[in-house]
Each structure stands twice: as C-alpha cells, then as structure tokens.
Amino acid sequence: MRTKRHLLAGLTAALTVTVGVLVAPSAAAAGRTPLDDFLRRTLDGLAFEEVLDTAPPTTAAARAAVVTTDKELATVRRAPVFAPIVQHPQIDATVLELDAAGRITGSATVLMSPQHPDGVIVDVDRNLHTTDVRWRQWDDAGWYANAAQGTVDIVPGREDASLDFMSPYPASVLKLMVAFGVLRLVDQGTAGxxxxxxxxxxxxSTLCGPDYDDTLRGYLDRMITLSSNEAACALIKFLWDNDAVDALNRTFQDLGLETLRLQNTRPSNGGRWTNEVTMTSLDTAKLLAIVNGGPGTLWTAPNGHRVTKNELSRASREFFQSTLRQQGYNWMLSTPNFCGRDYPAAGIPQKIAPRWIAADGTVTLGTDAFGEDVRPCNRAAEVTFAHKTGWVPNSGADSGIVHSLPGENGRHYIISVFSNLGDQYVDPHRPPTPAGTVPVQYTEKFAQLGAIIDHYESHRR
Structure with a gap:
C-alpha cells in the first residue's frame, strides 16, 4: 500500500506541474507496448482499494439479498459507519489511440480484481480481439459471497482462457448500444x-415512466445527454416493436463485439435492465471507434467481416458524436461540472456544451444542481469529450472519444472504464456536499485517471 501511495503522490505532483510524461514506461513485455505498461501502472498507483463501502452487507443473508435485477432502480441505504471495501474492486479499462483521421494506432486494456489487485494486461491481436479472457456476467451478491468470481459466461467456449474476470454491470453506458441500434434502423429507412x-x-414501470410522445431525435438526445431512463425505455421498446433487438445482438456478434449484449429487457415497456445486459471496455471502445469513423478497415471480426465506419451512415455518425459531445453529466473521468472545487480532482480537461451553462455560469440538469461557475474551466478546456457516463450503487462507468480543441496539444483517443465502484463507494476524504447541490457520485480516483491518461496522450506525439 505504501508503494501505491507514493506512486500516486508522484503522479499527482506531475499533474500539478504538468511537465513532461507523467511516468516513464518501463520495458514492455514481448508483444506489449509502453501504453499497456503505462495504463497498468497508473491504475495500480491510484490504489482503488482505499475507497469506503457505505452499505456493506454484513451477514451471509444480507449478501444473498443484494439487488440483482433492474439495476437502475437500485438505491443505497447508507450504513451508519463507512467500512473499508472488503476486497479489491473490479476495474476494466481500455485506451485506444487514434491518428488524426481516426485510424486505431495503439491500444491497451487492463483488468483489476481481487485475483489481480496490481492489474493485468490483456493481450489482444492485431484486430483488437482477445480469447485470453473468460468474461463472466456480473453478479451483485456473488461479488461479496464468491470472492468476485462470476459463474455465468458472457462468451461461450472460453473455459481455457488464461484470465477469468467478472465484468462490471455497464449501468447507463448501455444506452450506447440502444442508440447504435436505433440509428441502424434510421439508416435502413425504418424510421426518421x-x-x-x-x-x-x-x-x-417505475424505471420507465408513463406514456410519452417525442421524436426519435428527442428521445436519443435526452437518453444520452441527460441519461434519461424513460427515454431509453421508449427506445428499447421501439427496437422491440420493430423486431430489432435480436438483430442488434447478432450485429454485435458479427462485428466481433462479442461482449456487447442488450438482453432480457421487456418488450412491453423497454424496462428490466438486468445483469444479462453486458459490455466490456474493449468492445465499447471499438464501438465508439465506429462512431468516430476512420478510413479503411478498422478491424476484421473473427467471422471475417471487415468492420468499417460504414456500419453507420455518415449522418448517423455525426449525429451520434454531436449528441455525445453535449453530455450533461461530466463528473467521472472528466469533472468540469464541479469546476473550481478542491474535490473532486480535475479530470479530462473537456469543454462543457454551452446549452447547460446558465447566465451565472452554473450547470443544472433536471433536479441536479452543481452550483459552481464552470466558465473558467470552459475557458481553460483543451479537448472535447464525446462520452456517456453510468452510475448505480455498484457500477460506475464512463466511455468516450477525446479530441483536442484547436490550438491545443494534439491528441485523439478513446477511453472506456467500467467498474463496480458506483455511488455506494466513496473516498475517505470526501468533504460534505455543499447545500443545494448534487453529491459527487464517484471516487475522484477516476478523475485522476482521466487527467493522467489525457496528459500522457497530449505528450505522445
């Protein structure tokens, strides 16, 4: 633990002075890159195991009763005493490096778990595909009761894989899959x-809400920028109404995105978001690479399909990117919504979409008031971050495309992070929430991760 704290202190000091590369990569293993090593050592140095669990199940019966269905409905019952997390959390992180045109030029994926507390690099082939991981479906109770060992396979036939990893529930990042499916129908002429x-x-459904009328454009905007569950339910039902859910899941398989599964939702209302809905950081990053676009073949799927940006039309890609850039909830890997506070740490230095900034400079999203004047952070912003966040008690996730603003150090990359560290877990030093404002939903270690990766990417050219 002492070593990790010293590494984090060194990383933080380097961020403060912003001089040079934060951590000089050590010699990479055969077939691995400096980015692989850098991502693993950065994650290790952040010491995610230091967070506190605000609602730990304290008995076997309590562990067995942990919520396992309709995750977006889950609520945290705060324990009177914040307890240390019982074991190392699950972290699944990927960075894809892109050139100016959008070609994938580098990648790194690292997993952390009780079995791999220092992080383990996932080996991928030249098509960014791996058979080295036995991906398991998330199990809320099993994370406590079964030492984070999953029992349900996401991808069949991986019994001999060298790594066995229970993939965190994606929370509202699942809405990326929904948007992709709806835009595919738009491209096919099913609807406009x-x-x-x-x-x-x-x-x-408490999750989904009552009858509602809107355009597909309106539903997509609210689902992405405000993370509206009601809009997501409507669009999932739209997919069901057009017999498109099974086709969407087959499409993900055909694209080589084997862990992306929008499964077991209700045709009647678009609800019931369970652990059968799965995503991993690598496949999510690759999905975003399609959305970002790039010339030629992005990768070749195991079935031989050459995946290109044309899996979506140019108009759909541009709409998707624009909507992601207008994300309202910038508070995990990037934290400009909390501009100027000592906590949480500053993350990816992104620009907030002007639509959310009131005349006094504050951001309010529905009933969530952030209370800080974000205009100084917008003036200092260096990048756009077209992303989607997700949060429930035991899931924290953020995935998006980073691109430099004009005049800033060139960087173009995709970052995708999934974890079980949702709003149930907090930093020991988290200060009280200012009156009338929304609480910080994640450990600030994610913001530190975002800042460190962004600094690294801004200096790699």
Whole structure:
C-alpha cells in the first residue's frame, strides 16, 4: 500500500506541474507496448482499494439479498459507519489511440480484481480481439459471497482462457448500444430521426415512466445527454416493436463485439435492465471507434467481416458524436461540472456544451444542481469529450472519444472504464456536499485517471 501511495503522490505532483510524461514506461513485455505498461501502472498507483463501502452487507443473508435485477432502480441505504471495501474492486479499462483521421494506432486494456489487485494486461491481436479472457456476467451478491468470481459466461467456449474476470454491470453506458441500434434502423429507412414515436408501455414501470410522445431525435438526445431512463425505455421498446433487438445482438456478434449484449429487457415497456445486459471496455471502445469513423478497415471480426465506419451512415455518425459531445453529466473521468472545487480532482480537461451553462455560469440538469461557475474551466478546456457516463450503487462507468480543441496539444483517443465502484463507494476524504447541490457520485480516483491518461496522450506525439 505504501508503494501505491507514493506512486500516486508522484503522479499527482506531475499533474500539478504538468511537465513532461507523467511516468516513464518501463520495458514492455514481448508483444506489449509502453501504453499497456503505462495504463497498468497508473491504475495500480491510484490504489482503488482505499475507497469506503457505505452499505456493506454484513451477514451471509444480507449478501444473498443484494439487488440483482433492474439495476437502475437500485438505491443505497447508507450504513451508519463507512467500512473499508472488503476486497479489491473490479476495474476494466481500455485506451485506444487514434491518428488524426481516426485510424486505431495503439491500444491497451487492463483488468483489476481481487485475483489481480496490481492489474493485468490483456493481450489482444492485431484486430483488437482477445480469447485470453473468460468474461463472466456480473453478479451483485456473488461479488461479496464468491470472492468476485462470476459463474455465468458472457462468451461461450472460453473455459481455457488464461484470465477469468467478472465484468462490471455497464449501468447507463448501455444506452450506447440502444442508440447504435436505433440509428441502424434510421439508416435502413425504418424510421426518421424526426418521426414521432408514441411510447405506450403495456405494463407499468417505475424505471420507465408513463406514456410519452417525442421524436426519435428527442428521445436519443435526452437518453444520452441527460441519461434519461424513460427515454431509453421508449427506445428499447421501439427496437422491440420493430423486431430489432435480436438483430442488434447478432450485429454485435458479427462485428466481433462479442461482449456487447442488450438482453432480457421487456418488450412491453423497454424496462428490466438486468445483469444479462453486458459490455466490456474493449468492445465499447471499438464501438465508439465506429462512431468516430476512420478510413479503411478498422478491424476484421473473427467471422471475417471487415468492420468499417460504414456500419453507420455518415449522418448517423455525426449525429451520434454531436449528441455525445453535449453530455450533461461530466463528473467521472472528466469533472468540469464541479469546476473550481478542491474535490473532486480535475479530470479530462473537456469543454462543457454551452446549452447547460446558465447566465451565472452554473450547470443544472433536471433536479441536479452543481452550483459552481464552470466558465473558467470552459475557458481553460483543451479537448472535447464525446462520452456517456453510468452510475448505480455498484457500477460506475464512463466511455468516450477525446479530441483536442484547436490550438491545443494534439491528441485523439478513446477511453472506456467500467467498474463496480458506483455511488455506494466513496473516498475517505470526501468533504460534505455543499447545500443545494448534487453529491459527487464517484471516487475522484477516476478523475485522476482521466487527467493522467489525457496528459500522457497530449505528450505522445
């Protein structure tokens, strides 16, 4: 632990002075790159195991009763005493480096778990595919009761893989899959973005809400920028109404994105988001590489399909990117919504979309008021971050495309992080939430990770 704290102190000091590369990569193993080594050592140095669990199940019966369905409905019951986390958390992180045109020029994926507390590099082939991981479906109770060992395979036939990893639940990052599916239908002429869809759930759902009418464009905007569960339910039902859910899951398989599965949702209302909905950081980053676009073949899937940006039309890609750039919840890998506070740490130095900034400079999203004047951070911003965040008690996730603003150090990369560290877990030093504002939902270690990776990428050319 002492070594990790010293490494984090060194990384933080380097961020403060912002001079040079933060950590000089050590000699990489055969077939691995400096980025592989840098990502693993950065994650290790951040000491994610230092977080506190605000609602730990203290008995076997309590562990067995941990919520396992409809994750977006889960709520945290705060324990009177914040307890150390019982074991090293699950972290799944990927960085894809891109050239100016969007070609993938480098990658790194690292997993952390109780079995791999220092982090383990995932070996991928030249098509950014791996058979070295036995991906397991998330199990809320099993993370406590079974030492984070999953029991349900996501990808079949991986019994002999060298790594066995229970993939964190993706929370609202699953909405990337929904948006991709809807835009595929738009490209196929099934509907237009400006067409009105009448959401009429056949059974009630607290998650999904009542009847609602909006255009597909409107649903997509609210689902991405405000993380609206109601809009997501409507669009999932739209996919079901058009017999497109099974086709979407087959498409992910055909694209070689084997861990992306939008499964077990309800055709009647688009709800029931369970552990059968799965994503991993590598496949999510590759999905975003399609959205970002790039010339030629991005990769070749195991079935021989040459994946290109044309899996979505140019218009759909541009709409998708624009919507992601207008994300309202910038508070995990990037934290400009908390501009100027001592906590949380500053993350990826992104620009906030002007639509969210009031005349006094503050950001309010629905009932979530952030309370800080974000204009100084916008003036100092160096990049756009087209991303989607996700959060429930035991899931924290953020995935997006980073691109330099004009005049800033050139960087173009995709970062994707999934973990079980949702709003149930907090930093020991987290200060009280200012009155009238929304609490910080994640450990600030994610913001530190975002800042460190962004600094590294800004100096690699």
């Amino acid at each position: 973005l400006n067409d009105t869809y009448q959401y009429r759930p056949a059974e009630p």
